[in-house]
Amino acid sequence: MTAPTTITFGGFDDTEMHHVLERACTRVGLDCTGAIRLRGHTNAVVRLITEPVVVKIARRGSDETGVVRTVAFVQWLMKQNFPTAPLHPVAQQPVVVDGHAVTFWTYLPQPEHPVSAVQLAAPLRELHRLTDPPVRLRRLNVVEAIRSSLAATTSLPPQTLLFLADRAERLADELSQVAFMLPEGVVQGDPQHRNALHTKDGGAVLCDWDTVAYGQPEWDLATVEIHCRRFGHGPAHYRQFANAYGIDVTQWPGYRVLRDLRELRMITTNARKAAHAPGTLTEVERRISGLRCEDPQLAWNIL
Structure with missing residues (x-):
């Protein structure tokens, strides 16, 4: 048996x-x-x-x-x-x-539906305004995180790893030319619908603080937009967030570079984890195919 x-x-x-x-x-x-x-x-x-x-x-x-x-x-x-x-x-x-x-x-009891993007706006804006935390936070470095994940990935063929590495280095060069619009501060690192919880009063609190760092808030704003677009929430869902936060990161000249790097990090992180969760590999490969086709509208499945 x-x-x-x-x-x-x-x-x-x-x-x-x-x-x-x-x-x-x-x-x-x-x-x-x-x-x-x-x-x-x-x-x-x-x-x-x-x-x-x-x-x-x-x-x-x-x-x-x-x-x-x-x-x-x-x-x-x-x-x-x-x-x-x-x-x-x-x-x-x-x-x-x-x-x-x-x-x-x-434990905070939760309804069936996830936190909406607009509910993330107020706590994220408050987080980005925090000053002088007594804890020394790591500096957010998306490019190094991608490189580290690629070095530890064993589930993808060499030619695919080379494609991802080349893309990372090209985007790293472009990132060096980006002029950020906001002051550095505390960033959540992975703000999304699943990294927040409903409260009894209809608001939301942030959770899953493993990715907290010091860096540019634009990374957080781009991450929210990616989750709205890639995981089926739709453009209206994102616009509600942008209106509530007060900034639409997609209208900023540096958006595309941050978007592409952040999506690459999401893909390479899951590629690295595929050794522990083999069921994710098919979705990782599908996302990489979308990168090869330069398809920013390809819907992703949640891993």
């Missing part, structure tokens, strides 16, 4: 995920009986049913100092009354189990 395929979450199998979850919850006095998986790609995200808590488990070997930085940053945001998903008040975070950094968050 053929053994069933093991499903992986956050780059580790289901059995390991539950082992890490049990040990981490035991350390902080939480009961994980009947816990429900919510998401699993880079991290495993699990909701407890005994208490309103979401547990986020990073892949073994992930940068623990980065998780420590994220926790400190979110704790600072909470003190500023910033609209963020709140950390659960356990004594010490993160908890490290067998090389997995584990964090605990307060």
Whole structure:
């Protein structure tokens, strides 16, 4: 009899995920009986049913100092009354189990529909205006992130990797000529519908702070536009966001370069992860075919 395929979450199998979850919850006095998986790609995200808590488990070997930085940053945001998903008040975070950094968050009940782009405008604008966080944030470097992902990708043929690398270097040259319109500041790094949560009052809070960085806010604005266009939300959805934020990044001369680099980063990040999630490879290859055809309107499937 053929053994069933093991499903992986956050780059580790289901059995390991539950082992890490049990040990981490035991350390902080939480009961994980009947816990429900919510998401699993880079991290495993699990909701407890005994208490309103979401547990986020990073892949073994992930940068623990980065998780420590994220926790400190979110704790600072909470003190500023910033609209963020709140950390659960356990004594010490993160908890490290067998090389997995584990964090605990307060569960916010959600309706079936995701946060809309227009709901992202107010918290993003507030984030971009923050000054002097007490945590030293990494500097956003999209080009280096693309290069790093390509170097670690094992699921694509050499000619495809060369195509992506050549595209990255051409765009890097163009980026060096871009004149940004906004001052540098805190950026979320990956603002999108799935990285925000509804609140009871009809607003939204930002979450998934692993990508927080210091850099140009235009990257965040371009990312929102990409998600609206590529994932089927439509141009009206984006226009509502742009009107609420006060800037339409698509009318800025540097938009195309940022758009192309940001989309390339999304593709190469998923290409790197395909070794842990083979089901994503078909979609990655389809997106790359769209790049070869220079098709900015090709709809993408969510990974």
